[in-house]
Amino acid sequence: MADERARPELPPVIARMWGREPASRRGPKPSLDLARITAAAVEIADAEGLGAVSMNSVAARLGVAPMSLYRYVGSKDELLLAMLDAVSGEPPALGDLSRREYLYVWTKANADVLVARPWALGIAHTGARMGPPMGPRGLRWLDHLLRALADTPLSEGEKIGIATTLSVYALSQASLITALAPAGSVGSHLPASSTLYGELLAELVDEESYPALTRAVDSRAFVAGSAEWYDRETDFRFGLDLLLDGIDALIARRTGTADTRP
Known part of the structure; x- marks a missing residue:
């Protein structure tokens, strides 16, 4: 008996990431594709951060109307998915490593x-x-x-x-x-180093309330070999x-x- 279960359909953005978008038989060749859209979004994120990435900002960089992007990317989440895969690069080669x-x-x-x-x-x-x-x-x-x-x-x-x-x-x-x-720590309450953190803890904890942590502080467990x-x-x-x-x-x-x- 044949398996009646239908093969699940690939989400459109995933199909495009794999180059499986059906070619249009009519009309001029599309001026956009997912790779161009993703590259533009990555450029914006590299320059201005992820918060600057939007369908509008990507469209502006490409010189197209925002609605034209939705043929290739159904939502910003789909765009983020494509961006993360695009910058992942290639995994390390196995080589002769154990x-x-x-x-x-x-x-x-x-x-x-x-x-x-x-x-x-x-x-x-x-x-x-x-x-x-x-x-x-x-x-x-x-x-x-x-x-x-x-x-x-x-x-x-x-x-x-x-x-x-x-x-x-x-x-x-x-x-x-x-x-x-x-x-990332500028202007925050983070101490400048783990060594300084240990010194601050010494002022805060006592053996009765924090016996194990006090032993760690007294043993200089937080003293690092560098300022980092x-x-x-x-x-x-x-x-x-x-x-x-x-x-x-x-x-x-x-x-x-x-x-x-x-």
Whole structure:
């Protein structure tokens, strides 16, 4: 008996991101396409921030009427989706890296994309509403990570779960890096460094009310080797290693071995 379930129809903007828009057989060739519209929106966001991106501002940059954009992009959310995929670039090559090291490189590169364009970070934070990646670049990132896990005994669902977990870590760390950047802390109540933060905590906490935190302050846990709050190499890797240790442990439980190559 034939499967009666119909194949779901691609949302129009997704189809256009994949170059699957049907060609018009009549009339002149359209002067616009999704790539041009997306590039114009990215230029505006790079120059003025995400708040400056609107259907009107994009249309003005392209020299067309705003309504003409709606043939290609049904809403601003669809435009944001296309913008994020456009600036995602290509995932790191697997090369000869061990599985564990590739997962680190993949996650770090994921975060770097967002840090390089804070407005893209703003779009990524709306991911719960926009859904999982469906653009060609976003899915190449996912495909590369799944390939890195191909020789493990994990189920495909578990591999997807790992991809989600590492993507969320990249997003959270990119948010932290951006928030703690010097330019982002000007005029805020944020202390100039984690060392100064520890000194302020020493004035606020006491052993009776905050015994564990007092021990951390007394042990100089907040004293950093530099004036910065966040060391992109040391701090990023520490947290990610906790996740990678868990992935290695899961694989080890299934096979009796883990990828421990540096």
